[in-house]
Amino acid sequence: MVVLTNLMAQQTIWRLPEESRVLFATLIVAGAFVLILGLIPVLQTLPPRGRRAIVVTVTFLAGLFFAAEFFLPVDWTAIFPKDDPKRNFLTPAIQPAQNVLQIIGALALGLGTFGLVRLHLRNAVQRRAQWGYSIVLLVSFVVMAAFSILNTLAEKKIVERGPVLERGFAILFDHTLIQLDAAMFSLVAFYIFSAAYRAFRIRSVEASILMFTAMLVMIGVVPLGAQISPALPTIANWVLAQLNAPAQRAIEFGVGIGGLAMAIRLWLSLERGVT
Amino acid sequence: MQARTQSVWQRMLSVDRRWLYLILFVNIVIFLLAPLRMPASISPPVQKFYDEIEKLQPGDLVMISSNWSASTLAENQPQLEAVITHLMRKQARFTIISIEAQSRDISYRLAERVTKEKGYQYGEQWAHFGFVPNLVVAIKGMVTDLPNTIKQDVRGTEISKMPALRGVKSLSDYKVVIDVTPSGTVPAWISYSPKNLTILYCPTSVMAAEAYTYLDSGQIKGMITGAKGAQEYEQLLGIKGLGAPFANTISFSHLLIIAFILLGNFAMLMNRLQARREG
Amino acid sequence: MSYQHAQDNWFSAIIIGFIALAVLMNILRAQLGAQLYIRRIPGLDAIDEAIGRSTELGRPVTMIPGLTSFGVVAVQALTIFKYITKQIARFATPMRLLSGDPTVFAVAQEAIADAYNEAGRPDLYDPDNVRFLSDRQFAFASGVAGLIQRERVAANFMFGEFFAESLIFAETGNMVGAIQIAGTVSFTQVPFFVAACDYTIIGDEFYATSAYLSREPVLLGSLVGQDIAKLLFALTTLGGVIAASIAGTDAPIIKLLGQPGGWEAFWKSVLQGGGQ
Numbered sequence: 001m002v003v004l005t006n007l008m009a010q011q012t013i014w015r016l017p018e019e020s021r022v023l024f025a026t027l028i029v030a031g032a033f034v035l036i037l038g039l040i041p042v043l044q045t046l047p048p049r050g051r052r053a054i055v056v057t058v059t060f061l062a063g064l065f066f067a068a069e070f071f072l073p074v075d076w077t078a079i080f081p082k083d084d085p086k087r088n089f090l091t092p093a094i095q096p097a098q099n100v101l102q103i104i105g106a107l108a109l110g111l112g113t114f115g116l117v118r119l120h121l122r123n124a125v126q127r128r129a130q131w132g133y134s135i136v137l138l139v140s141f142v143v144m145a146a147f148s149i150l151n152t153l154a155e156k157k158i159v160e161r162g163p164v165l166e167r168g169f170a171i172l173f174d175h176t177l178i179q180l181d182a183a184m185f186s187l188v189a190f191y192i193f194s195a196a197y198r199a200f201r202i203r204s205v206e207a208s209i210l211m212f213t214a215m216l217v218m219i220g221v222v223p224l225g226a227q228i229s230p231a232l233p234t235i236a237n238w239v240l241a242q243l244n245a246p247a248q249r250a251i252e253f254g255v256g257i258g259g260l261a262m263a264i265r266l267w268l269s270l271e272r273g274v275t
Numbered sequence: 276m277q278a279r280t281q282s283v284w285q286r287m288l289s290v291d292r293r294w295l296y297l298i299l300f301v302n303i304v305i306f307l308l309a310p311l312r313m314p315a316s317i318s319p320p321v322q323k324f325y326d327e328i329e330k331l332q333p334g335d336l337v338m339i340s341s342n343w344s345a346s347t348l349a350e351n352q353p354q355l356e357a358v359i360t361h362l363m364r365k366q367a368r369f370t371i372i373s374i375e376a377q378s379r380d381i382s383y384r385l386a387e388r389v390t391k392e393k394g395y396q397y398g399e400q401w402a403h404f405g406f407v408p409n410l411v412v413a414i415k416g417m418v419t420d421l422p423n424t425i426k427q428d429v430r431g432t433e434i435s436k437m438p439a440l441r442g443v444k445s446l447s448d449y450k451v452v453i454d455v456t457p458s459g460t461v462p463a464w465i466s467y468s469p470k471n472l473t474i475l476y477c478p479t480s481v482m483a484a485e486a487y488t489y490l491d492s493g494q495i496k497g498m499i500t501g502a503k504g505a506q507e508y509e510q511l512l513g514i515k516g517l518g519a520p521f522a523n524t525i526s527f528s529h530l531l532i533i534a535f536i537l538l539g540n541f542a543m544l545m546n547r548l549q550a551r552r553e554g
Numbered sequence: 555m556s557y558q559h560a561q562d563n564w565f566s567a568i569i570i571g572f573i574a575l576a577v578l579m580n581i582l583r584a585q586l587g588a589q590l591y592i593r594r595i596p597g598l599d600a601i602d603e604a605i606g607r608s609t610e611l612g613r614p615v616t617m618i619p620g621l622t623s624f625g626v627v628a629v630q631a632l633t634i635f636k637y638i639t640k641q642i643a644r645f646a647t648p649m650r651l652l653s654g655d656p657t658v659f660a661v662a663q664e665a666i667a668d669a670y671n672e673a674g675r676p677d678l679y680d681p682d683n684v685r686f687l688s689d690r691q692f693a694f695a696s697g698v699a700g701l702i703q704r705e706r707v708a709a710n711f712m713f714g715e716f717f718a719e720s721l722i723f724a725e726t727g728n729m730v731g732a733i734q735i736a737g738t739v740s741f742t743q744v745p746f747f748v749a750a751c752d753y754t755i756i757g758d759e760f761y762a763t764s765a766y767l768s769r770e771p772v773l774l775g776s777l778v779g780q781d782i783a784k785l786l787f788a789l790t791t792l793g794g795v796i797a798a799s800i801a802g803t804d805a806p807i808i809k810l811l812g813q814p815g816g817w818e819a820f821w822k823s824v825l826q827g828g829g830q
Contacts, residue, residue, distance in 0.1 A: 071560045071567065086419070088559070098412040105624075105657055112656030112686030119682050130704070156431065173380075178345035181377075184692035185346035188718055191725035192746075193299050193532055194292040198728075199749035200536045201543055211540075215533050221480075222503060224526035226316035233316045245487035248741050251757040252488070253787050254780075255739045258761030260570065261577045261780045262626040270581065270772050271629070271764075292729070346692055346718070415558060458717060459740075467558060481718060485741050 056269040063267035069094060117141065147172050213239060284546035288539065299531060306527040313523055314510065320490055321507040324475050324497025325361075331450060333366035336443065338452040340410075340460065341382035342374050347457040347479050352385065353505035353518035354477040355455050359389045361512055363400075367450075368439050372404040372413070372425075374460065379406040382455075383429055398432065402439045405429040410460055414467040417446040451475060457482065465494045477504070501525075572786065577779030584775030592774060597735050597753030598766050604709035604733045605641050613708035614648035618698060618723060620738075621691060622714035624657035627739055631714040632662055633764045634737070636669045638711060643673035650701065651684045654694040659686035695719035699726040712736040712751075713760065716743045724750035737763060 043051055069090040076083045083089075120134035128134075151169045154161035200211040219225040220236020265271040281289070331337070339358070343351035362369050371386055373379040383403045395401055404425045407413040416424030421443055422435045434440055442448070447469045454461045455477040464474050473496050476486055480501035489495040499508050502525060505518030560567035584590055608615045617638060619631040635651060642649050651666060653659040663684045670679040687697035699722050702710065710727040712720070712734070720736075720743040727734045728750050736747040737755030747754040755763065758780065765773035798808050 069559075074559050074561050091559075095412065095416060098409060102408055102412075108656035108660050109689065110656075112653075112659045112689075115659070115681075115686055119685065122682075178348075178377075178381075180696075181345040181690075181692050182348055184696055184722070185718060188721050189303075189528070190296045190299055191721045191750075193535070194295050195721065195725055195728075195746065195749040196532050197295060197535050197539050200539070202540055211536065215536065218529045218533060221500075222526035222529050223313040223315045223506065223522055224530060227313055230316065233318065237318060240484065241487050241491065244484055245491050248485055249488050251741055252485075254758030254784060255741075255761075257573055257780045257783045257787075258758035259626050259739070260573055261776050261783075262630060262761055264574055264577055265581075265772070265776055266626065266629060270776075271633075272770070272772075418558065479718075481742050 059269055060267065063263075065090065065093070065097070067267075144172055144177075213243075282546065282549055284542045284549060287542035288546060295535070299528065302528055302531050303524055306524045307520060311523060312519055313526065315503065315507045315519075315522065317507050317511060318500075318504070320498035320500070321504050321511070322497075324499055325508065325511045327451065327473055327475055327496050328358075328361050328365060328367075331362075331365045331367045335365075335367045335451075336449040337362055337367050337369040338446070338449050339369055339371045339382075340373070340452065340454045340456065340464065341371050342378050342454075342456040342458060342460055343479075344375055344377040344381060344457075348381075349517075349521055350479045350501040350505070351455050351457060351477065353502060353509070353516045353521065354499050355382065355385060356389055356516055357505055357508045357512060357514065357518065358453055358455070358477065358499075359386060360393070360514060361508075363390065363393045363395050364512075366400075368400050370402045370404055370440070373406050374408070374410045374413075376406050379403075379429065397430075398428075399438050402434075402437055403429040404434075410463050411467060414446070414463060418467065418469060419445060421445050421448075445469075447471060453477060459485070461486065461489065461495065465489060475499075573779075573783040576782045576786075577776050580779035580782065581772050581775035584771035584778070588775075590771075590774040590778050592762065592766055592769075592777060595755065595759055595762065595766055597737065597755045597759075598763055600733070600735055600753050601638060601711070601767075602641060604711070604735060605638065605645065605647060607733055608642075608708035609645040609647045611708045614650055614705050615642055615709045615711070616698075616702060616705075616707045616727075616732075617649065617651045618710070618712045618714070619651075619653055619655075619658055619662070620712065620714035620716040621654040621689070621694065621719070622658060623655050624661065627715050627760075628655070628658045628661070630761060630764060632658070632665045634713050634767070635662070635711070636665050637764075637767045639666050639669035640673045643670050643675040643678055646675070646678055649683055650705070650707075652694075652698050652701065653684070653686050654689055654691075656686055656689065659684065691717060691719055695722045698723055702726045702730060702732070706730050707732050710734045712738070712747070713755075713763075714738065716740050721746040721750060727751075 043054070046054070069088065072088040072090065074088050074091070075085040076088065077085050117138065120137050122128070123131045123134035124138065147165065147169045150159060150165050151161075153159045154165060159165075196214075200207075200214060202208045202211065216232070217236045217239050219228070220232040220234075220239075225232035225236065262271065339355070341351075341355060343355075359369070371382050373382055386401065386403065387397070390397070390401060397403075405428060407425075413424060422433075422440075425434050427433055428437065434443075446452075449472055451473045452464055452468060453475045454464055457479045459482065461474065461476050461478070468474065474494065476489070476495045476498045478486060478498070478500060480503070483498065483500040483504075486495060486498055490498055499505060502518050502521035505516065506522035507518075509516045509518045560570075580590075605615060615638070617635045619628060619635070622628040622631060639649065651662055653662055663681060666684050667676075667679050667681075670676050688694045698719075701707075702723070703726060707727065707730060710723070710732045712723055713736070716723075716738050717740065720738070720740070724734060724736065724747055734751040735753045735755070736751045737760045738744065738747065739757065739760055741757070744754060744756050761780070762777050764770075765777045794808075797805070801808060
């Protein structure tokens with residue numbers, strides 16, 4: 001037991017040995033495939049209650065890992081002198097666990113991209129409504145992906161950065177993507193204008209307070225406000241620091257507590273919403 | 276039966292929004308091109324930001340977390356340029372990290388341009404850590420072991436071999452972290468970075484509202500808000516940047532919006548009066 | 555030292571423990587039959603009205619979980635969308651769920667398929683109606699805005715975490731005359747939703763939505779537990795204000811509570827009876 005916890009504390013158990021890293025990694029991936037392929041028929045033969053029991057157990061253990069890592073004391077040097085006093089025996093496993101979550105996220109990105117491409121391919125092949133836009137999407141997707149991948153390989157000196165790649169990537173990234181991104185964000189300014197013109201009306205006491213406060217802050221936070229009156233920036237800062245901040249604090253408390261309660265319900269499988 | 280024609284007040288209330296967009300567009304273009312420049316009054320958060328950087332000694336390490344992309348270029352670019360200029364003035368070492376692939380490229384190119392103009396050497400006085408996919412994991416890793424968490428910079432050089440990072444073992448070796456971002460990444464820095472680290476914040480104007488609680492509690496020591504904050508900071512530094520022209524354009528856009536809000540309310544009032552008169 | 559473990563900040567650890575206890579005890583209370591009250595939330599009452607309007611007009615309903623990455627916010631958003639889908643299935647109203655996160659998209663496909671199954675209309679489920687558009691903020695925004703405009707949606711539900719793109723969704727929905735209900739935990743986007751949407755659900759009302767719609771005892775109990783925790787926060791703040799006003803901010807007990815320094819500091823203060 002002492003040897004095991006010492007090993008876990010020293011990270012040895014969470015990292016593959018340097019010398020045979022490729023072999024161990026291959027074995028782990030192959031083992032995972034076999035486990036999953038073997039697990040699927042077992043899960044299918046189980047009754048729904050049995051499947052739910054497995055899901056509940058796995059969810060609980062996964063949540064328990066992170067909760068235990070946070071709550072367990074960190075300084076175990078009194079019992080294990082070789083231990084690092086800044087972490088407990090689960091802390092070294094956090095990084096690998098987060099890496100696993102990121103890999104799952106990357107797989108999900110592949111799934112999402114597959115769904116998108118499939119939809120638009122079908123639109124194009126079956127000539128559904130507005131299939132021309134689907135062609136545009138597919139061509140843009142392929143071209144941008146090709147240039148981006150080549151650019152990354154060129155950065156790592158795996159392929160040569162020729163003039164076509166250089167120019168092509170500059171056109172696609174600097175002159176197209178960046179400009180389109182900025183253009184879309186700039187729409188927000190125009191939409192704010194139309195939304196403010198439509199919404200800021202004296203319809204009720206609350207709406208009037210909202211309107212006048214918004215106007216005060218809008219003019220107070222810009223240089224023009226200071227030119228009109230030195231009091232305006234002071235009032236605007238006061239509204240932001242003394243009215244906005246406490247209200248926001250109150251909302252953030254509620255949101256934080258709500259999030260924690262929801263996390264507890266999910267961990268203990270008390271939440272029946274999505275599952 | 277003849278259709279009732281709309282009164283001028285009704286027409287004002289139901290104006291096609293495209294006219295509003297055109298008016299705003301013309302307003303922005305005029306004041307962006309006009310040579311009119313107004314000085315800004317320095318707000319307390321910007322003054323605190325400046326004072327914190329002024330406390331730095333030559334050789335102190337600063338972490339810049341740059342997470343903005345092209346969409347918020349108008350607000351975050353002047354902030355980052357002004358901050359890097361100030362850090363170079365204080366001869367501080369700095370490293371840049373990004374959680375977005377696009378922001379990695381943008382911040383790297385911007386820093387290269389600004390530092391080249393002032394003679395700062397890459398690798399000697401500054402470095403770019405490239406892109407990390409998960410900020411919380413990266414911060415937690417850097418708190419314990421920075422060289423093994425980041426491993427390589429954006430050019431592929433090992434962190435442990437870089438003169439700019441000589442002797443750096445963890446985030447605790449830094450003095451300040453500056454978060455230049457359009458998204459809510461500063462709570463991660465507040466929660467997970469070492470408590471001796473000073474956190475400074477450069478958000479877009481939209482995100483600034485939620486940072487006042489952190490300013491109030493002292494978890495953030497200073498803040499530069501959007502283009503206007505960049506203008507104030509440029510003023511403190513005595514440099515010319517993009518903050519001033521952008522902030523002036525914003526001033527007159529705000530004035531236009533306020534004018535139209537008042538006009539809309541006036542039209543609503545007149546419409547009600549007219550309706551009452553007509554029975 | 556950073557707050558990476560409970561030992562770095564005993565005060566937070568105790569608070570988390572108390573909140574968890576309050577939630578679990580009230581869930582138990584609810585399961586044992588206690589009648590729990592929840593106040594009216596107008597935005598949620600309007601969901602059925604919005605769906606009815608969509609059905610009459612024959613135009614689709616859009617559901618947007620935003621750029622929420624998979625977590626408690628996304629699960630809550632999908633729970634709400636599942637409820638909406640079950641209502642939609644009764645009237646065979648067309649729907650589109652547009653996701654900006656691939657993991658949320660994968661879970662949403664299953665959730666929406668389940669919703670149609672539970673409503674007894676599995677034939678209405680079309681996987682192409684649950685779409686992943688892009689994880690890039692403004693690519694996603696332009697995709698959503700384009701779809702709303704082209705399909706002239708009649709009802710637009712936005713629940714989740716939003717950033718600058720929120721106003722693009724809301725204003726585009728307003729342009730096509732859609733009835734819009736938004737719920738978000740993103741404080742900075744609330745003003746945009748208030749200005750552009752018909753109903754806005756703010757802050758922890760978002761987490762109360764599943765309890766409000768389903769009236770399940772577990773969820774109602776959890777909500778009561780949350781409110782008790784909020785009351786504790788309010789009383790702690792009030793107590794801290796009074797104590798600091800009387801004793802001054804340099805008093806040992808104020809310093810102890812205001813600057814947590816780990817379990818050692820806490821036990822020392824308890825054993826020594828007053829702080830350091």
